[in-house]
Amino acid sequence: MKRFLVMAVVAASSLGGIARAQDNAKVESCGHQATVVAAIQQARLDRVKERKVHEHVLAKATWPENFNTAIPLLTPWVYEMKMRDIREKDLAAAWTELCLQQ
Secondary structure: OHHHHHHHHHHHHHHHHHHHHHHHHHHHHHHHHHHHHHHHHHHHHOOOOHHHHHHHHHHOOOOOHHHHHHHHHHHHHHHOOOHHHHHHOOHHHHHHHHHHHO
């Protein structure tokens, strides 16, 4: 019985460590995605044409290269919004919240 209890405690603590590692990876990933969104938002504020956003944002990239694939996916989300919302809202924070809920 003691052996089973010890094994259960060890397994639970291992799973907790894995869950924390996955949570940290998710938070990091969502942070990089939010940085991409902020860069796209800034491009929109700078009046960069939608078709030129990819090159414009890549020139200022500070995130890992594998997040560059998100640029063409996130650009329409930003460019479909009204300019008033682009000026007034923190889209990176909104994206982080949406991402972490996934």
